[in-house]
Amino acid sequence: MRTAIDDSLRSRRRTIETAALVSRSIGLIYTIVYVAGVGSWAPPHISSGMQVVCWLGIAAMSTANVLAWFGRRRPQSRWYSPFSAVQIALDTLTIVAFVVVSTRETSQATWPLLGLTITIAAIRHRLLGAVLVYLVTTVAFAVMAPESARHDIAFVAGIDLMLAVITGTQSTAFSRQLLTLQETRQALHHQAHHDALTGLPNRSQLAEYAASRSGQPMAVLLLDLNGFKQVNDHHGHAAGDQLLHEVGVRLRGALGAGGLADDLSDDGRGDLAGRLGGDEFLVLLPDADADRAAQVAGRIREAIRRPIRIAGDREVTVGVSIGVALRPAGADTTLDTLTAEADGEMYQEKRARNLAA
Known part of the structure; x- marks a missing residue:
């Protein structure tokens, strides 16, 4: 701190x-x-x-x-x-x-x-x-x-x-x-360490934080919004920016943070949510196992699927696809490798969703 x-x-x-x-x-x-x-x-x-x-x-x-x-x-x-x-x-x-x-x-x-x-x-x-x-x-x-x-x-x-x-x-x-x-x-x-639009930590801070937890167990959640492109196409980029900002607020809330902190930790456990770019977000859960990662993912899904008010009185609803990757204690798996694994899981979920649709 x-x-x-x-x-x-x-x-x-x-x-x-x-x-x-x-x-x-x-x-x-x-x-x-x-x-x-x-x-x-x-x-x-x-x-x-x-x-x-x-x-x-x-x-x-x-x-x-x-x-x-x-x-x-x-x-x-x-x-x-x-x-x-x-x-x-x-x-x-x-x-x-x-x-x-x-x-x-x-x-x-x-x-x-x-x-x-x-x-x-x-x-x-x-x-x-x-x-x-x-x-x-x-x-x-x-x-x-x-x-x-x-x-x-x-x-x-x-x-x-x-x-x-x-x-x-x-x-x-x-x-x-x-x-x-x-x-x-x-x-x-x-x-230098935060995303200007959402106020969340950026890729640089996420990497710095992950490096500080090297060798420790950690869960990585990669998030990709479903329906964001349609919001941009139908309501304009300003509405899309509003949506991304609100998603950032809800991510912090889902992790239990009351507001934006200047230190690397968003709550007492050290969970950290950041934006990679576009409509992709990354959540780092130090010392988390598969059960806790699933619990956090569930809270995030519930938070994001609630209607979001954009310009005027209009409301939009988006979903989220989440991929999860786990690193056990003592492993030297890098954040890039974990993110790639989570990206594969997220892609499978998004593909299954598209097929179901």
Whole structure:
């Protein structure tokens, strides 16, 4: 069954989490070096408040890295978005605490780090995320910054607002482009594997599905409509197209499917109905024996012989000839061979019907 996200989105999420792991690990190293007082840029004496902030930051970054590792391993998980939001919260808390305390206790200008949280939020949650984090960081800096830094608040707020708008809108535009590409890709995939008239799987998808069941028991039903040519001749090709579409709907119903699925299976058992072309259809019944194939064939005959409404209030009735071929477990019989066998059986049934008529 197809997952909720496609390969392109899965790859993007893994890239985001990889970047988060690497950049946050760099932050961890710098924080450890800072709290240890190593290097000329670290103060010789670190206050107890700064030590608490640094160690809490180390814990928060380590926790966020665990979530990033999970997100990289399971980008399709339903927990991905919540864990991503938690990472943003942890990163924001860490950086805001560090900037506020360092501004209070040192002369270093650490406020540019606030822009880092905004950029991270933009990458993960687009414009909305960037704006929310901008508001949080700006309010926090304005409320908790020392009196000596009050004159910088307007400047910091303006710079960070521009950063939020630029990164947020670009990330939103990229996400929309990615969504459009996903939809286009899904549409092309559907077109390549489904019959445009009936919406049923086409020959290519039938072959792909049969190949995935190689060596397993399977029944193949080949269907050919009786009376379809007369409908085309008397009512026109548009009516014939309507009839074929309705036959596709009834085939899915006969297999127990409530509607058209995007995956290869039309029901819980894995039965699949497809159109070969013209008025020929093929039904694949994995793990089916002769009795079950006969039961399904009976349901199909009953479904198709019911009157079909075409253009206007006109109704037509068609029948169906069905040939059945069986593959036992362990056999390597191909779909082409099974279809040929079913075609022979179907021809015999159609010939007997014509003789009887």
